[in-house]
Amino acid sequence: MTSDTDPFDNSALREKGSAFMPKFDAAGLVSAVVQDVASGRVLMLAFMNREAIACTQETGLAHFYSRSRQRLWQKGESSGNVLRVKEIRVDCDQDALLLLAEPAGPACHTGATSCFYRQLSGESLSPV
């Protein structure tokens, strides 16, 4: 949320401007949603720091920052299931990115096409 009275508030610039001003959280991260550019399926959600964004832009392959491993990683670096990024979109307050990508294989490390392979009903999960 924003304040109209804060002269140091960049929210208007962030929302309406043409400059990329990612709003990193305290850990230096923004959220990144990956959507299959062909099927429209949401494949996964991960986090990116400044370096992950730069590496993704430079290579065209999705890079993320692992909070648990505390390091940069390229999606598919071990499995080969890379994500070829066709477009990067930015949300209104620039704290989230949407990567439109072509997956080379299953996006999920479990082998599922998408990490979102279960639906919630009450407290129970069942396959989509």
Add this chain to the structure above:
Amino acid sequence: MTSDTDPFDNSALREKGSAFMPKFDAAGLVSAVVQDVASGRVLMLAFMNREAIACTQETGLAHFYSRSRQRLWQKGESSGNVLRVKEIRVDCDQDALLLLAEPAGPACHTGATSCFYRQLSGESLSPV
């Protein structure tokens, strides 16, 4: 990421089980992506705490937790642009949710259909 040797690691249960075991971060939050169930468009990304998940399940209307305002909010509570949640999906490690929803109006507070209304090229943003 998980450890095969940690006996207290719930990762296998989280990935393969049928029990909802959300993995909240240090702030008690999981990420939530909202996708238009009809168009497939990714509309927004926000955060949910336990209460937001419960309120969403009870009412069928998307509720989130605002990190900046530090309170629960119902999407559309002031604008009327509620999100009617048709399905909630959970990702492999249960730290992200995907809400498949019918939006009552523009999802973005700027009036845009989706919060992701700009694409990134180098350091510049342009309308999608």
